[in-house]
Amino acid sequence: MPVSNPEKMLTREEVLTHSSRESCWVVINNAAYDMTHFLDSHPGGPGIILKYGGRDATAAFEPIHPSDTLENHLKSEYHLGPVSGPVPEVEEDAKSKAPEVTPGEKKPTLGAIINIRDFELAAPKLLPPKSFAYFKAGAESEYTSQWNRDSWQAIRFRPRVLRPIEEIYTSTTILGNECSVPFFICPAGGGKLAHPKGEVLLTKAAAKHGVLHWISNVAGCSQKEMTAAKALGQNQCWQIYAMSDLAVTEKEIKQAVKDGFKGFCLTVDAIRAGKRERDMRMELDEDEAAIYSEEEDESFEKEPTVKRGAIWSSFDWVSFVKWIRTMTDLPVCVKGIQTWEDAKLCMEHGVHPWLSNHGGRQLEGAPSAAETLVSIRKHCPEVFDKCEVIADGGVLRGTDILKALCLGAKGVGLGRGFLYSLVFGEPGVNKAIRILKHEVEVGMALLGVTSIDQLNPSYVDTRGLAFASAFPRAHL
Ligand SMILES: Cc1cc2nc3c(=O)[nH]c(=O)nc-3n(C[C@H](O)[C@H](O)[C@H](O)COP(=O)(O)O)c2cc1C
Known part of the structure; x- marks a missing residue:
């Protein structure tokens, strides 16, 4: 039961007693919240909240939840009010802590990074294993995430020579937005697992x-x-997961239009969470597992790896386009197109x-x-x-980017x-951008082009793609 007087200062002792499924309170930033009725609605499952029942959950909560989460998702009657003294935290396991430097070992430094893969190699030496696993994880055996990389490599260039190359222009437009380079930062959750300030640093860079x-x-x-972090005149676009409570998503889209976002995409390849086993193994927690007896083990009955609320999965092409066009005339992408047939449907639906x-x-x-670029080129250019x-x-690599552009990507x-x-914080993101831009420029010069609009399919040979796809490299 929520306490009757939310103004009352709660005592540490009182909070400590609410640690069960019947009454589960947690403390976040010195305020207590009654989570009992939210346990089964929590996208990450009840176990993780129960683990923090009667305890201070601030350190676990903040890296994965936006600052307005409680305000938006927990009814105000369950905001119980301030706690008079410090409440014990839960001792985190090694998987949640950044690795310690062993004697003689050096932490990776930004100065030593010379390509994007170096960032990936440095990350597990700096991040808690759970955070790295969340970023790195691919579905099941992870051969698709590996194949994504391999398939760029399977495409060869057809460079042209003896062309005067003085200045190289990497600027372009993406959906009408002026961009200094043809690459961009994809929508991704979990930025605060990489850095406490999270995605605002991505937007600043x-x-x-x-x-x-x-x-x-x-x-x-x-x-x-994110809106507050936007610089004057900066182009930001908004990615949508249409949540099962569509009204929440509609509110966000309308707000994004008001805030001057320049385009939208609806992500359609995630109506269920993929089975990310690297992530699941990290999430296996003996304390949480012990909360259930063998008979009560419900794993695999619900979405096992989901970290967000359920997705609205009833849209078809017509209803989606009709819905979004009631809110905006801005450019809209459908993110997660994997066949030429669906690419053609995008075209037909504007x-x-x-x-x-x-x-x-x-x-x-x-x-x-x-592969999808090649098949669109073949079937519906x-x-x-x-x-x-x-x-x-x-x-x-910058060269991967150029290959995609040659095949028609904008x-x-x-x-x-x-x-x-x-x-590595904002300097890390700045460096990643500089590295990619440099690689794009060098690649363009060596291909024999001076501006992005000169790139076309004559600069690539895609025959190797079909052979390479027959031998995927699984990692798990
Ligand atoms: C940790 C992580 C979180 C992601 N979160 C989202 C997301 O919230 N919305 C979305 O549309 N795509 C998300 N994606 C997918 C990316 O937008 C993008 O499609 C993908 O990362 C591109 O592949 P790459 O990581 O090999 O560059 C996420 C990807 C990762 C790795």
Whole structure:
């Protein structure tokens, strides 16, 4: 039962007694919250809240929840009020702590990073294993996330020589937004697992370099914080997971329009959470597991790895477009297009195809964006004229970006690359952008082009893609 007088200062002793399924309170930033009625609605499951029952959960709560989460999702009667003294925290396991430096070992430094893969190699030495696993995880055996990378490599260039190359221009537009480079920051949740300030640092670095930032509606920072972090004239776009409570999503979209966001995408490849086993193993927690007896073990009955609320899965092409067009005339992408047939449907419905398999985190065995680009070119090349095709997945290099552009992509996104760079804060993201821009420039010069609009399919040979796809490399 919620306490009757929310103004009353709660005592530490009182809070400590509410640690069961029947009455579960947690303390966040010195205020107590009654979670009892929210336990079964929590997207991450009840176990994790019960673990913090009667305890201070601030350290576990803050990295994964926007600052307005409690205000938005927990009824005000369950906001119990301030607690008079410190409440004990739960001792975190080693998987939740940043690794200690062993004698003789050096922590990776930003100065030593020379490519995007270096950020990935540095991240597990700086991040708690759970956080790294969340970023790195792909679905099931992770061959799709690996295949995303391999498929860019399977494409070869056809460089042209003896062309005068003086200045190189990397600027372009993506959905009408001026961008200094043809790559952008993909929407991704979990930024605060990389850095306490989270996605606001991504947006600051993006502003500094004229890079488009596409912000996730399940980012660790709230919509308000992301808007506040926006520089004057900066282009930000908003990614939508249509949540099962559509009214919440509608409110966000309307707010994003008001706040001057420049475009939207609906992510459609995640109506269920992919089975990310790397992540699941990290989440296995003996304390949580002990809360249930063997008979009560309900794992695999519900979504096992979901970290967000349930998704509205009843849209079809017509109802989605009708719905979004009641709220905005801005450019809209459908993120998660994996076949030429669906790319064509995007064209027919006046939206843009975003070729993505969610970084291999959703359907194991899904095609890479490189493959989908090739099949659109073969079956319905008119899509490239009528729409702006966006691509992401497995991009590590400026040359990967150029290959996608040669095949018709207008903008190329990176998810993990920027999350790993965020481990070094804003300077890390700045460096990632500079590295990619440098690689794009060098690649363009060596290909024999001086501006992005000169890139076309004659600069690539995609024959190797079909052979390479026959031999995927699984990692788990
Ligand atoms: C940790 C993580 C969180 C992500 N969160 C979202 C998200 O909230 N919304 C979304 O549309 N895509 C999300 N994605 C997918 C990315 O937008 C993008 O499609 C993918 O990361 C591209 O592949 P890459 O990581 O190999 O670059 C996420 C990806 C990662 C790795």
